Amino acid sequence: MAYSDKVIDHYNNPRNVGTLDKAKNNVGTGLVGAPECGDVMRLQIEVDENQIITDAKFKTFGCGSAIASSSLATEWLKGKSVDEALTIDNMDIVEELALPPVKIHCSVLAEDAIKSAINDYRVKNGLPELELPKSHH
Amino acid sequence: MLTLPIYLDNNATTPLDPRVLDAMLPYMTKMFGNAASRNHAFGWQAEEAVDYARDQIAALINCSPKEIIFTSGATESDNLAIKGVFEMYASKGNHIITATTEHKAVLDTCKHIEKLGGKVTYLPVDAKGLIDLKQLEEAITDKTILISLMYANNEVGVIQPVREISAIAKKHGVLFFTDGTQAVGKIPVDVEADGIDLMAFSAHKMYGPKGVGALYVRRKNPRVKVTAQMDGGGHERGMRSGTLNVPGIVGLGKAAELAKQDMASDTARIAAMRDRLERELLTIEESYVNGSVEHRLPHVSNISFKYVEGEGLMMGVKDLAVSSGSACTSASLEPSYVLKALGLSDDLAHSSLRFGLSRFTTDEEIDYAIGHVKEAVAKLREMSPLWEMFKEGIDLNSIEWAEH
Numbered sequence: 001m002a003y004s005d006k007v008i009d010h011y012n013n014p015r016n017v018g019t020l021d022k023a024k025n026n027v028g029t030g031l032v033g034a035p036e037c038g039d040v041m042r043l044q045i046e047v048d049e050n051q052i053i054t055d056a057k058f059k060t061f062g063c064g065s066a067i068a069s070s071s072l073a074t075e076w077l078k079g080k081s082v083d084e085a086l087t088i089d090n091m092d093i094v095e096e097l098a099l100p101p102v103k104i105h106c107s108v109l110a111e112d113a114i115k116s117a118i119n120d121y122r123v124k125n126g127l128p129e130l131e132l133p134k135s136h137h
Numbered sequence: 138m139l140t141l142p143i144y145l146d147n148n149a150t151t152p153l154d155p156r157v158l159d160a161m162l163p164y165m166t167k168m169f170g171n172a173a174s175r176n177h178a179f180g181w182q183a184e185e186a187v188d189y190a191r192d193q194i195a196a197l198i199n200c201s202p203k204e205i206i207f208t209s210g211a212t213e214s215d216n217l218a219i220k221g222v223f224e225m226y227a228s229k230g231n232h233i234i235t236a237t238t239e240h241k242a243v244l245d246t247c248k249h250i251e252k253l254g255g256k257v258t259y260l261p262v263d264a265k266g267l268i269d270l271k272q273l274e275e276a277i278t279d280k281t282i283l284i285s286l287m288y289a290n291n292e293v294g295v296i297q298p299v300r301e302i303s304a305i306a307k308k309h310g311v312l313f314f315t316d317g318t319q320a321v322g323k324i325p326v327d328v329e330a331d332g333i334d335l336m337a338f339s340a341h342k343m344y345g346p347k348g349v350g351a352l353y354v355r356r357k358n359p360r361v362k363v364t365a366q367m368d369g370g371g372h373e374r375g376m377r378s379g380t381l382n383v384p385g386i387v388g389l390g391k392a393a394e395l396a397k398q399d400m401a402s403d404t405a406r407i408a409a410m411r412d413r414l415e416r417e418l419l420t421i422e423e424s425y426v427n428g429s430v431e432h433r434l435p436h437v438s439n440i441s442f443k444y445v446e447g448e449g450l451m452m453g454v455k456d457l458a459v460s461s462g463s464a465c466t467s468a469s470l471e472p473s474y475v476l477k478a479l480g481l482s483d484d485l486a487h488s489s490l491r492f493g494l495s496r497f498t499t500d501e502e503i504d505y506a507i508g509h510v511k512e513a514v515a516k517l518r519e520m521s522p523l524w525e526m527f528k529e530g531i532d533l534n535s536i537e538w539a540e541h
Contacts, residue, residue, distance in 0.1 A: 003452070011449075011452055011453075014520060017519065017520050019525065031522065031536075033538070034538035035482075035483065035484035035487070035523060035533060035538070036482070036483030036484055036487075036538075037483070038446055038447075038448075038463055038464070038472065038483075038484075038487040039446065040522055040523055040538075041522075042522040059520055059521060059522035059525060060520060060521070060522065061444060061445070061446050061449075061521040061522060061523045061524075062446050062448075062449055063446055063448035063449045063452070063463070064448065064449055064452040066446075066449070067449060067520065
């Protein structure tokens with residue numbers, strides 16, 4: 001299967017690889033996937049007092065599409081408010097990266113990682129955990 | 138001069154040897170006759186070429202030329218052997234023994250047999266990929282008609298104890314079929330000394346053309362028969378109808394001749410390169426060879442690089458054509474069933490690469506491959522949350538992974 005140029009670019013030049021201090025209250029961490037499934041994604045956000053995401057980092061164990069999906073997610077997260085970030089849909093990622101149907105799973109994982117990071121941030125800051133739709137995979 | 142990308146996926150297929158191509162070419166244009174045309178020179182010429190190829194192949198595996206049935210490849214040979222024996226020996230029994238690490242061409246054929254009312258025992262393998270001979274013998278019943286165990290495995294290169302298996306089969310009066318696709322032409326395979334009753338193999342795994350293979354069917358001690366799976370003109374002693382692929386067969390014959398002639402020198406050189414590749418790659422922290430290293434094809438190495446996913450890694454080594462036991466492309470996300478049968482955890486199975494060398498592989502290519510893989514593993518581990526956790530001393534088994 002040939003990957004799109006965008007997937008290859010994100011794979012070769014991943015944006016925002018790294019680790020934020022998960023002990024900090026303004027950092028939300030989402031860890032999704034499982035080693036036995038062949039992909040694990042960790043997405044972190046740092047949020048300022050205005051509820052704006054000032055930084056986002058990722059680390060991913062997975063195929064090229066999983067790496068590209070998480071790299072793209074961090075790009076999209078930066079500068080958005082926490083509420084805006086919740087509107088990122090996995091199909092937006094599929095479209096932007098031109099993922100083939102068999103790789104849609106990777107985009108779902110990225111969406112789950114975003115929501116999981118946001119929830120972690122919310123819980124840490126005394127906000128009620130969001131009811132997230134049960135993931136569809 | 139190094140030409141990229143480098144091909145190290147020779148278990149999937151090998152390039153055609155130019156000497157094989159030279160032998161084949163005349164049979165596509167000038168000497169195009171149908172080997173079954175008995176009434177003119179074109180037919181005789183084609184038949185002669187086919188007979189010559191039969192001799193070349195017989196010489197490689199030490200059988201009579203009459204024991205070679207030409208097919209379209211190993212998959213067809215596997216089907217013909219298993220289904221053909223099942224039908225032919227139905228009055229004797231309906232039980233077949235095979236192993237979980239067999240090629241899909243064997244496993245899926247066995248599944249088909251089960252639908253037809255046959256019984257199949259799938260033997261497990263140990264951590265090295267070898268079957269247990271005691272377990273094999275215990276699995277035999279008075280209904281057993283066939284043991285189907287591959288000579289060497291396509292994913293990890295592990296060679297089964299063929300002579301011990303055939304001795305057990307003989308002792309119990311059971312036929313022994315082996316899928317020899319990865320072994321024939323690479324290591325000495327002698328159907329007499331090995332006690333093989335039927336064997337499948339293919340031209341394109343030994344520098345011959347695609348679309349042609351053969352089934353060895355023993356004619357003496359015992360005389361083996363298979364029910365044809367294709368009806369038609371009764372070619373190949375009635376066991377496989379269909380106009381013979383003369384240029385392909387000529388190619389298979391030439392490939393067999395070259396294999397016999399060059400095997401010792403090829404093997405020595407290829408094994409040295411493989412060993413160097415493996416030694417160098419094992420200097421990478423947390424990397425492991427999959428399958429037995431003692432009982433293994435000389436040109437194959439299957440290595441897991443922990444905390445890096447195989448498909449992601451293949452993308453990172455874009456200048457190397459290799460294969461991975463990861464199955465991130467499949468809807469099931471299930472990694473290689475062969476690696477899992479060896480007892481590998483799913484994450485290690487997802488982290489594997491298979492290297493298959495050939496007679497055309499060069500030292501320079503191996504040098505390049507070593508550097509390329511090391512670099513890619515390092516880069517991906519920097520990006521891997523699992524590697525970070527490992528480095529921090531976190532037990533990955535202690536983590537409750539999200540349902541996924």
